[in-house]
Amino acid sequence: MKKIISLALLCLSLLTARAQVADFLISDMLNKSDWFALEREYPALKDSVQMPFLRVMAEALLAVNFNRDDEAVSAIDTLIAKHQSYIGFDNTMNMVMIKAAVENRRGNSAKAAEILNNFITQVKAQAPQVDLSAAEAQYRHYKTLNAISRKTTLSRPDGDVVVDFTLRKQSRRDNDTSYTGYSIIMPVKINGKGYNALLDTGCPNTMCMKSFAEKIGLKAAGDSIVITGAGTVEAAIGIIDSINIGDLTLHDALTTIIDNNDCTGDNLQQYDIIIGLDFLKLCGEARFMPREGKIIFPATPTQLPGTGRNLLLSESDNLRLEAYVNGERCRFFFDTGNSITAFSKQYYERHKAEIDKTARKVTREGGGIGRNGMLTTLKLPPVTMTTGGSDVELEHVAVVLEDLAPVQIDDGNVGVNLIQDCRMATLNLKDLFLKIED
Structure with missing residues (x-):
């Protein structure tokens, strides 16, 4: 502009x-x-x-x-x-x-x-x-x-719906340190059979690998599309008639079908399917309760807190979070498909002198759809992030200086580690706020 x-x-x-x-x-x-x-x-x-x-x-x-x-x-x-x-x-x-x-x-x-x-x-x-x-x-x-001509919809009972989930461990390693991240995994049913789904706010819609599409009889429809994750790849699209998530049913789920060769490392190969942001938007609100392993999808959503909105949705459905780091207001891509948090080049340039004094250069595995491999990063001491009514201490935060798309949105990428230890995290996509309660 x-x-x-x-x-x-x-x-x-x-x-x-x-x-x-x-x-x-x-x-x-x-x-x-x-x-x-x-x-x-x-x-x-x-x-x-x-x-x-x-x-x-x-x-x-x-x-x-x-x-x-x-x-x-x-x-x-x-x-x-x-x-x-x-x-x-x-x-x-x-x-x-x-x-x-x-x-x-x-x-x-x-x-x-x-x-x-x-x-x-x-x-x-x-x-x-x-x-x-x-x-x-x-x-x-x-x-x-x-060309597909079918709109994704959701059906649900009148009351609250409770769905079990697990925080699945992701073993990770820097060149000198082992540590654990977590992913949000929910049981789903397709054609009456049970599968494990990753709940991913960084993915705009349902996604699966070509091998899984073949397993469930999902056929590509229309021309291929170009998608951008950690890299840029061509993908097919199809429609899954229905996906059952507890008592919720996602109908005519627009599904991106990724070639197996574009899914290396720790992404789709560890899960059957990804449930994306379109599902959460249709639900309106999800209350994550990590200690109990439950997600509540309420019939009546929570009112906007007095602190106001700390989320926005861009026109392309990138979910961005406003948070404070060391008193500075920052903006992050909120991506539950990622287990950890990483800061961007933009953040680094503003704090270069301080980061260069306290960070260690380490090599860690990273990437996602279209790109995977070892990244040279700057590993920070524990970082306190304030948002949604809570101060959250984040460990194993890295500064990624390479052009890894999800990390380089605004000040970086915030993952599951923001909410994994809380009593309840309310993600409201109607009024756009994330509230974290200890």
Whole structure:
């Protein structure tokens, strides 16, 4: 959004001092993609904003990231219809792609494909020299999803549903230290047979290996798609008619089918199937009780705590957590498919001098879908992370300097070790908060 922000700064000299402050602050938060700060500050700033496109853009992107899809689509439409001359072509294309992503994440892949196809057709007719490769790739993806034409749904009884789970040990090793991480494993049934499923907030939908797909008779439908995990791979997609998770039933589960060769190391080969974020979104809320080995899926979700939201969902369904480390506000990719926590290059650059004094260089196994191997990392002393009402001490935290996609989102990647020792962790994907209780 650099074009939008530079234009905003040029206009500030024409505004009153009070408006300069409001427009500058909103521009700065938009430029930094700091949605948590924008959500907190915007109510007090919005009446002082003098440039209407800034107000509309702020409201559009807050709605995108905080689970208000109808508002997001409406605001994006207004932004494009009334303010396109201010935001420029590149930002217009970005907003069209975000609108399509919002439609897709709520199950409207046909609408998502239509939005992009109309945009691409219009631009090619008027400016054939324009690079539309990103929009075209996204269009092909949605077109492939739409070919399946079945929306994933959930059925459940009226009351609370309790599902057993286990924290399965993951034996890990640095070059000089052995340690244990944990994964969240639930029993599921497909075609009446029982299997072990990894519950993974970092995976947007159900996923399995090709060998498991063959075992359950799952056939690929449509063209292949490109997915990004630790690496980038091509994958097939299919539909599992139903997956039983306790008394919950996931119907028409969109399933990504990964080639066995792309699943090395400690990922899919240790489980039968992955249950992803789409399941948790349909449930609305999950209360993890690690000491009892239970997950409660309540009929009535918990109210938003007074401390407010500490989660957001990007347009592509990346779940991000706001947390404090040594008093500094940070943002992390919340990924229960990972057992431990790792900090990113971005975090390292802000704290390089301190980290270089206290960290040890170690080699550890890491990766995931599309990439696995040994990583050279900087291992930190125990780190205290504050979020969701609790201080949690995390051990075996590493700084990963290589381009490992899940780690390099914002300040890093937070895994199961954030919640594995608590009495209860409430993950609410309606109002977007994680509450941790000792």
